[in-house]
Amino acid sequence: MSSGLFFALLAGALVGLQNIFNSKVSERAGSWATTAWVLGMGCLASLVIGLAVEGQGMFVWQHPKPWHWVSGLLGVGVVTCLVQGVRLLGATFAVSIVLTSQLLCALMWDSFGWLGLEQVPFTGKQLLGVLVIIGGVLVFKGRGKQVEEV
Structure with missing residues (x-):
């Protein structure tokens, strides 16, 4: 439980920090460019870290369901909406x-x-x-x- 609490608190801090970074990038690049940049860099970082930690095993998936493939599309909505929300509301x-x-x-x-x-x-x-x-x-x-x- 304490590890779960640690990771949940860290995730909250990182989301807050990412929102600030994203809003600053958005001021110079626009909302869609920011979304592409954030998700592209996240993809690259995930690929590099995943290969370093899991090796080829990261490409072995156990019976994925069709709706599992939608997750990345949801990320586009998350980043775009957060960038706009921070810009409009603080x-x-x-x-x-x-x-x-x-x-x-x-x-x-x-x-x-x-x-x-x-x-x-x-x-x-x-x-x-x-x-x-x-x-x-x-x-x-x-x-x-x-x-x-x-």
Whole structure:
């Protein structure tokens, strides 16, 4: 569990940092060029690190399902939407909304057992937790400066 917590915290920090980097690249290159650059560099880095760590074994896949091939396409949407969200809302507010959306979707997928996940019963504690997070985002943004839409 402690390793999982460490990796989850690290992933959150890296996503926040990547959003800032992506928004700076986007200021000079545009949204689609930024998306292509980010995903292209990620592909290259994954290939090099994967070969170094797993060798040829990284190319052995055990019965992939057709929907597994969609993951990279989802990454295009993630990067493009995050770049625009950070540009229009600012990094902190955009990331807080993204994280809230992730939590709501993950809760829904777990509760219904969608996409091959083990079904986890929905509880009142989970609902309360989500409402507290939504309330926190509203309090966070409530008195802050308004970001003008471009």
